[in-house]
Amino acid sequence: VSAVEPGAFDALVAGVLDGDRRALARALTVVEDDEAGLRTVVAALHAHTGRARVIALTGAPGVGKSTLASALTATLRARGDTVAVVAVDPSSPVTGGALLGDRIRMQGHHDDPGVFIRSMAARGRLGGMAAATPHAVAVLDAAGFDVVLVETVGVGQSEVEVAATAETTVVVLAPGAGDGVQAAKAGILEVADVLVVNQADRDGAAALEVVLGGAFDSVLTPASWRPPIVPTVAVRDEGVDALLGACDAHLEHLRAGGGHVERRKRRAEHAIREIAMVGIRRALGGDPVGAMGSLPRRVADRELDPFAAADLLLTNIAAPAAD
Amino acid sequence: VSAVEPGAFDALVAGVLDGDRRALARALTVVEDDEAGLRTVVAALHAHTGRARVIALTGAPGVGKSTLASALTATLRARGDTVAVVAVDPSSPVTGGALLGDRIRMQGHHDDPGVFIRSMAARGRLGGMAAATPHAVAVLDAAGFDVVLVETVGVGQSEVEVAATAETTVVVLAPGAGDGVQAAKAGILEVADVLVVNQADRDGAAALEVVLGGAFDSVLTPASWRPPIVPTVAVRDEGVDALLGACDAHLEHLRAGGGHVERRKRRAEHAIREIAMVGIRRALGGDPVGAMGSLPRRVADRELDPFAAADLLLTNIAAPAAD
Numbered sequence: 001v002s003a004v005e006p007g008a009f010d011a012l013v014a015g016v017l018d019g020d021r022r023a024l025a026r027a028l029t030v031v032e033d034d035e036a037g038l039r040t041v042v043a044a045l046h047a048h049t050g051r052a053r054v055i056a057l058t059g060a061p062g063v064g065k066s067t068l069a070s071a072l073t074a075t076l077r078a079r080g081d082t083v084a085v086v087a088v089d090p091s092s093p094v095t096g097g098a099l100l101g102d103r104i105r106m107q108g109h110h111d112d113p114g115v116f117i118r119s120m121a122a123r124g125r126l127g128g129m130a131a132a133t134p135h136a137v138a139v140l141d142a143a144g145f146d147v148v149l150v151e152t153v154g155v156g157q158s159e160v161e162v163a164a165t166a167e168t169t170v171v172v173l174a175p176g177a178g179d180g181v182q183a184a185k186a187g188i189l190e191v192a193d194v195l196v197v198n199q200a201d202r203d204g205a206a207a208l209e210v211v212l213g214g215a216f217d218s219v220l221t222p223a224s225w226r227p228p229i230v231p232t233v234a235v236r237d238e239g240v241d242a243l244l245g246a247c248d249a250h251l252e253h254l255r256a257g258g259g260h261v262e263r264r265k266r267r268a269e270h271a272i273r274e275i276a277m278v279g280i281r282r283a284l285g286g287d288p289v290g291a292m293g294s295l296p297r298r299v300a301d302r303e304l305d306p307f308a309a310a311d312l313l314l315t316n317i318a319a320p321a322a323d
Numbered sequence: 324v325s326a327v328e329p330g331a332f333d334a335l336v337a338g339v340l341d342g343d344r345r346a347l348a349r350a351l352t353v354v355e356d357d358e359a360g361l362r363t364v365v366a367a368l369h370a371h372t373g374r375a376r377v378i379a380l381t382g383a384p385g386v387g388k389s390t391l392a393s394a395l396t397a398t399l400r401a402r403g404d405t406v407a408v409v410a411v412d413p414s415s416p417v418t419g420g421a422l423l424g425d426r427i428r429m430q431g432h433h434d435d436p437g438v439f440i441r442s443m444a445a446r447g448r449l450g451g452m453a454a455a456t457p458h459a460v461a462v463l464d465a466a467g468f469d470v471v472l473v474e475t476v477g478v479g480q481s482e483v484e485v486a487a488t489a490e491t492t493v494v495v496l497a498p499g500a501g502d503g504v505q506a507a508k509a510g511i512l513e514v515a516d517v518l519v520v521n522q523a524d525r526d527g528a529a530a531l532e533v534v535l536g537g538a539f540d541s542v543l544t545p546a547s548w549r550p551p552i553v554p555t556v557a558v559r560d561e562g563v564d565a566l567l568g569a570c571d572a573h574l575e576h577l578r579a580g581g582g583h584v585e586r587r588k589r590r591a592e593h594a595i596r597e598i599a600m601v602g603i604r605r606a607l608g609g610d611p612v613g614a615m616g617s618l619p620r621r622v623a624d625r626e627l628d629p630f631a632a633a634d635l636l637l638t639n640i641a642a643p644a645a646d
Contacts, residue, residue: 138629264623267623268629269618271622272619292595295591297588302369305369306591309598318633
């Protein structure tokens with residue numbers, strides 16, 4: 001049962017489409033915490049999505065992703081784009097930790113009606129961050145933002161998958177602590193469209209650029225997009241114009257080859273799969289009043305063979321039956 | 324596409340129901356290797372299942388499960404029961420290894436038409452042993468065997484789950500090598516209906532019995548079945564009558580409390596879940612011609628919202644659509 005009263009969904013959806021910030025905040029809370037309301041909100045907003053450009057910023061903790069997101073937001077605003085930022089922090093003990101830090105770093109945009117910032121903790125709902133993020137992006141897209149920046153910690157398969165659904169995936173590294181090697185291990189380099197070496201004024205930055213440059217020599221065909229390596233010093237706004245230029249060039253490359261459409265399909269496929277998995281995990285976890293229902297008894301009584309029962313199970317997961 | 328021609332299934336099913344050993348061997352090969360034919364065979368035979376008593380023998384490698392299975396088979400035959408043995412060996416490099424060893428140990432039953440022995444390797448089909456074993460049991464049940472003995476290596480979650488679907492689950496341990504501790508770690512003691520300390524003539528057997536006796540003191544309510552501990556020396560046929568007696572007592576206990584029906588439902592639920600998971604894994608693994616089909620494009624084109632698409636995905640997994 002949703003925490004939002006049935007009649008209130010229409011007003012919530014209208015508020016989001018109108019760009020009302022309180023409605024937007026409420027809708028994102030539904031996405032995070034209200035499984036019953038989520039479907040209603042996403043279904044109603046879906047027809048209004050597909051306009052926003054999604055850029056993912058991903059990398060290990062401490063490489064400066066949030067500072068870079070703030071600087072990139074300022075650069076986008078300077079040319080007139082409205083920007084929504086979704087910061088996903090799976091390690092946040094409560095949402096509070098991530099919220100506070102991001103808010104401080106992003107406070108330059110605090111009074112700008114063209115910027116909206118939301119931190120999400122990767123907890124709570126079944127499926128976690130991987131399931132919730134596509135819906136948050138869809139809500140912000142429907143609300144009319146030109147650009148949605150998704151900031152994720154690039155560790156773990158689900159984070160990599162989420163990052164790969166953006167139009168442009170920016171992988172952020174920084175010199176020191178073997179970040180290049182760690183990134184390679186996490187599979188994150190494979191989804192990079194643009195590489196950033198942040199903190200480029202520190203020791204080891206040039207060496208990291210050389211390592212990254214070599215990492216793509218063996219895997220790319222000449223026709224492929226070769227991820228450019230952009231050095232930045234986000235705290236001083238250095239290199240951020242070049243980063244946006246690289247993102248723009250990548251988007252043009254996608255559009256020229258139809259890859260733009262492929263990314264949207266990939267994002268859709270990811271959302272479909274995550275939604276299906278939420279139902280499947282619950283059903284197969286043995287929820288006693290769930291989709292399994294009386295099927296085991298009917299098989300044991302030989303009313304149904306187990307394959308017919310498995311078909312009904314999957315149909316029940318799709319649309320839970322009274323049986 | 325099945326390796327069995329469509330018209331041949333009727334003959335195969337009729338042969339199994341008739342107890343024809345070549346048909347039985349062929350049907351079990353379909354269960355192991357022929358996903359397209361599996362459904363046809365299982366669906367046709369299902370109405371004829373439900374009569375056999377299933378006993379699982381499970382334990383670590385080297386505790387003497389196969390020798391015990393052979394001795395138990397002889398004891399069952401002596402009182403007139405027909406017996407089918409399914410030996411599952413996930414570590415078998417080819418099926419050959421398990422086959423050869425089991426055949427040698429079971430050779431005393433070689434010329435007995437009341438005994439049928441089949442070794443299965445836990446490889447090949449998607450879902451492996453956990454998916455195939457319930458179907459093998461169903462085929463042997465339909466063929467009219469009074470008892471189906473399922474011999475599995477009791478390591479790993481799926482092996483434990485398979486063992487737990489029998490009417491009676493016998494956990495076999497032997498002194499030495501910390502088997503009691505290993506069994507406890509693997510969660511196998513929790514599904515034991517009868518405990519066997521095999522190689523009971525060796526050092527440490529008495530100590531192992533004491534440890535096992537203590538293991539159940541803290542977890543059982545007075546009304547529950549308390550798993551009896553049966554010492555055996557399977558190579559000398561010692562204790563095997565007592566083991567069968569313990570299995571019989573457990574079956575009577577189940578019948579008295581309705582647990583018999585619960586075990587059959589549990590077995591059915593396990594089979595349904597494993598069948599569903601085969602389809603789900605394939606569909607979510609991104610099979611390009613599978614259930615996902617054009618759904619991502621339709622969501623990207625805003626013909627469908629992602630929740631409606633996830634419903635269709637699950638329906639497609641249940642009954643793959645042309646789309």
